[in-house]
Amino acid sequence: DAKTTQPNSMESNEEEPVHLPCNHSTISGTDYIHWYRQLPSQGPEYVIHGLTSNVNNRMASLAIAEDRKSSTLILHRATLRDAAVYYCILRDPFDGGATNKLIFGTGTLLAVQP
Amino acid sequence: GAGVSQSPSNKVTEKGKDVELRCDPISGHTALYWYRQSLGQGLEFLIYFQGNSAPDKSGLPSDRFSAERTGGSVSTLTIQRTQQEDSAVYLCASSQDRGLFNEQFFGPGTRLTVL
Numbered sequence: 001d002a003k004t005t006q007p008n009s010m011e012s013n014e015e016e017p018v019h020l021p022c023n024h025s026t027i028s029g030t031d032y033i034h035w036y037r038q039l040p041s042q043g044p045e046y047v048i049h050g051l052t053s054n055v056n057n058r059m060a061s062l063a064i065a066e067d068r069k070s071s072t073l074i075l076h077r078a079t080l081r082d083a084a085v086y087y088c089i090l091r092d093p094f095d096g097g098a099t100n101k102l103i104f105g106t107g108t109l110l111a112v113q114p
Numbered sequence: 115g116a117g118v119s120q121s122p123s124n125k126v127t128e129k130g131k132d133v134e135l136r137c138d139p140i141s142g143h144t145a146l147y148w149y150r151q152s153l154g155q156g157l158e159f160l161i162y163f164q165g166n167s168a169p170d171k172s173g174l175p176s177d178r179f180s181a182e183r184t185g186g187s188v189s190t191l192t193i194q195r196t197q198q199e200d201s202a203v204y205l206c207a208s209s210q211d212r213g214l215f216n217e218q219f220f221g222p223g224t225r226l227t228v229l
Contacts, residue, residue, distance in 0.1 A: 043118075043205050043220025044157070087157075099170040100209075101147060102218060104157035 004088045009109040012078045020073040020108050022088030032091050033064060033071050036102070037084040044087065044104075047073065083112045116140065118221035120206050126227045127196055135191045135224045139208030146189050147209075147218060148181060149173075152202035160204075163189060164211070196228045 005023040012018040024033065035047040048055055048062045050071070055062040061074040075082055085107040091100060119138045127133050139146050148160040162170040163183045174180070178197075183189040193200055203225050207218040 038157075041222075043207070043223055044218075045220065046217035049215070099162040099164075100145075100216075101159040101162055101170065101173075102149075102157075102207075103159065104149075106156055 004090060004105050006086070006088055006105060006108045008106065009111065011111045011113065012075075012082075014080060014112055014114050015077050018075040018078045018082070018110065018112075020075075020086050020088075020110065021070065022072070023070045024088070024090055025069045027068050027090060028092065030092050032093070033062065033068075034089045034091050034102075035060070035062065035073050036087045036089065036104075038087070038107070039081075039084045044102075047086070049091075078110075078112045080112050080114060083110055085109050118206055118208055118219050120204075120221040120224050122224060123222065124225045124227075126229065128229050129198060130195055132192065132194045133196055133226065135193075135204050135226070137189045137191070137206030137208075137221060139187065139189070139206070140219055141187075142210070143208035143219075144186065144211045145209045145216070145218075146183060147207040148189070148191050149205045149207065150202040151205060151223070155202075157205070160191070193226075196226075198228050201226055201228045 032051050034049040036044040037047050038044040048060050050062045063072045087104050087107040121136045146163040151157045159173040161181050165186045166183050178194045181191045203223040205223045207220045209216040209218045
């Protein structure tokens with residue numbers, strides 16, 4: 001599986017935008033970029049995913065570099081509830097096992113200050 | 115609607131005892147996954163079910179670990195002769211099927227402590 005690299009931690013102030021980077025220099029042409037987050041004492045939850053084009057949903061935006069070797073999850077206005085570990089995960093729909101299990105890295109711990 | 119539920123929420127056991135952890139997936143979800151999260155290893159995949167069959171057991175760490183799923187719904191993860199290194203949070207997730215675009219919904223987890 002292609003590997004992702006994320007900063008261990010980041011800090012933000014409430015109501016300010018947050019840009020969470022992810023490097024995936026060995027990404028294959030069929031890998032999709034998924035983001036999950038894990039709030040304290042909870043299981044992970046899906047945030048967003050994309051392939052090549054930038055994506056927006058009610059939770060966040062995903063900006064994907066033109067060469068696809070990096071991406072950025074954007075929280076437009078951070079709230080205290082956004083404090084969590086954010087995981088950037090590559091998923092290949094054509095992998096041999098095709099179980100679509102999630103391979104988690106260490107993620108980025110986002111702290112939001114009031 | 116109801117999400118993924120897991121029971122018990124906490125389990126403390128003595129080394130050498132067997133434990134059973136239960137997962138109730140979202141109704142209608144055919145794919146079910148078990149993961150565990152420990153301080154030393156982060157979040158790791160254990161086993162995947164599609165319906166009642168388990169085509170991917172590659173993450174089970176030893177033969178002391180087993181899981182089953184009945185009626186395409188409830189799943190039980192069993193750990194025999196527990197060891198201290200089994201202490202972790204065991205997470206269950208389900209999705210509509212194994213499709214790439216079907217997000218996985220996670221339960222709150224079972225925190226297992228082996229004394």
